[in-house]
Amino acid sequence: SAVISQKPSRDICQRGTSLTIQCQVDSQVTMMFWYRQQPGQSLTLIATANQGSEATYESGFVIDKFPISRPNLTFSTLTVSNMSPEDSSIYLCSVRVTDTQYFGPGTRLTVL
Amino acid sequence: DQQVKQNSPSLSVQEGRISILNCDYTNSMFDYFLWYKKYPAEGPTFLISISSIKDKNEDGRFTVFLNKSAKHLSLHIVPSQPGDSAVYFCAASVAGTASKLTFGTGTRLQVTL
Numbered sequence: 033s034a035v036i037s038q039k040p041s042r043d044i045c046q047r048g049t050s051l052t053i054q055c056q057v058d059s060q061v062t063m064m065f066w067y068r069q070q071p072g073q074s075l076t077l078i079a080t081a082n083q084g085s086e087a088t089y090e091s092g093f094v095i096d097k098f099p100i101s102r103p104n105l106t107f108s109t110l111t112v113s114n115m116s117p118e119d120s121s122i123y124l125c126s127v128r129v130t131d132t133q134y135f136g137p138g139t140r141l142t143v144l
Numbered sequence: 145d146q147q148v149k150q151n152s153p154s155l156s157v158q159e160g161r162i163s164i165l166n167c168d169y170t171n172s173m174f175d176y177f178l179w180y181k182k183y184p185a186e187g188p189t190f191l192i193s194i195s196s197i198k199d200k201n202e203d204g205r206f207t208v209f210l211n212k213s214a215k216h217l218s219l220h221i222v223p224s225q226p227g228d229s230a231v232y233f234c235a236a237s238v239a240g241t242a243s244k245l246t247f248g249t250g251t252r253l254q255v256t257l
Contacts, residue, residue: 036187073249080243090244131193
């Protein structure tokens with residue numbers, strides 16, 4: 033398994049600003065993922081972040097809005113840029129270990 | 145287009161009885177399935193998985209059944225305990241790996257005393 037921490041756990045932000053979310057894993061992993069869970073919705077994959085290469089974004093998500101860094105095998109950041117109230121969601125990072133994905137506790141973002 | 149569906153948004157079961165949570169999928173390329181449990185203010189916790197080469201996988205109180213022809217899977221919890229009260233998500237992926245998961249909409253399970 034893997035132990036994953038995220039910072040911040042929650043934040044309230046003003047529209048037009050940006051927030052960077054950090055994800056730290058207790059072991060080296062190749063594949064990290066970022067998901068979003070909008071209110072009352074399921075989890076939706078934003079992008080796959082592999083160390084040493086550009087993140088791969090899913091349909092509907094773009095790098096300018098959600099830039100991702102993956103400087104090493106234990107850490108990643110997701111930035112939510114130029115935020116609007118529609119970005120209010122829980123953002124979760126996850127890692128793949130063998131045949132399972134393990135999730136962090138999530139970051140609850142509210143945009144006013 | 146919701147490729148993974150959990151048609152029951154909620155389920156209430158008495159303690160000690162069996163809980164059955166259902167999940168349907170439409171994408172025939174999905175060949176690996178996982179179930180997660182989620183408490184409020186926490187991330188999803190992995191419960192159990194199944195590959196399409198199997199039709200059943202068991203782990204303690206949790207059993208997952210897969211019916212490929214019907215594109216249907218179910219999670220059985222026996223016996224149900226109050227601590228099982230949570231939202232349960234099924235998730236699916238292709239290529240037999242736990243990458244790029246597509247999640248269902250979730251079922252809220254309430255286990256009553």
